Amino acid sequence: MNTEWLALVERRAALHGALSDPGRLAVVDLLSRGDASPSELAAELSMPSNLLAHHVNVLVEHGLVERTRSEGDRRRTYLRLLPTELGPLTTSPLPRPARVLFVCTANSARSHLAAALWRRASQIPAASAGTHPAPVIHPGAIAAAARHDVDLRDGRPQTIDDVRREGDLVITVCDRAHEEVGLTADVHWSIPDPVPYGSDDAFDHAVTELSRRVAQLVPRLVMS
Known part of the structure; x- marks a missing residue:
């Protein structure tokens, strides 16, 4: 069996697993439009900050999202959706x-x-x-x-x-x-x-x- 192909299949399965939670999928949907700070996401989703932090950590661990530091106030963090092997994660109009x-x-x-x-x-x-x-x-x-x-x-x-x-x-x-x-x-x-x-x-x-x-x-x- 092609080990490289199998590794890609396992990687895709892990990504699907990370996206299987409705809360994480909601975060991905919002980030598909543009970047946002955790506080902006929490307000938009009416989600407790600790729960949002958990979902974001899972998405970061799986390479779906990355954190960047604001060039403005230098304190704020922005979350950015990354390209993956799954292609576009949402195409909702x-x-x-x-x-x-x-x-x-x-x-x-x-x-x-x-x-x-x-x-x-x-x-x-x-x-x-x-x-x-x-x-x-x-x-x-x-x-x-x-x-x-x-x-x-x-x-x-x-x-x-x-x-x-x-x-x-x-x-x-x-x-x-x-x-x-x-x-x-x-x-x-x-x-x-x-x-x-x-x-x-x-x-x-x-x-x-x-x-x-x-x-x-x-x-x-x-x-x-």
Whole structure:
């Protein structure tokens, strides 16, 4: 018998076992939309924090979820759903918004790249904005867009108050923006900021991660 194949079967069986609990499956369903802190999940699920911690520990142990530290307050933890051998863990449809609005702090890199990637993948309009916009788009984002054949459309940083519309699906792609008082986002993607590093690899990683998130979300937005 092929031992490598058998090991994969056993791994898939273990993943199915980890997902067999309704509480853990509910956590996975919420994280399939975007990242969340344990307190956000507990509030959404009306679940005691100790029970949520147990479920999260099981999901982490099985490689289904990982913890990341906030780039914003440096104290908060975000939980992120990881790709697995099982493929997409949920394909449940979500309401189709009038537009998708990507938000980060400076609106100089991640949010512009996310909107451009979204326009390439979906007919739903997309825009971007910042809570504290920079003067210009970062040169590293422009260069990364060129490398990945992404059209930034001569965009410029804008404040969220000037861009946000009724009916927008707001996706924060920056921990600092997500944690801003008064900013309510529908979805959060905890994408590391490439600007402090400034390297091609850092910006390419942001493009790759944003592309993966866009590809997962686009097919789930259907007419309500």
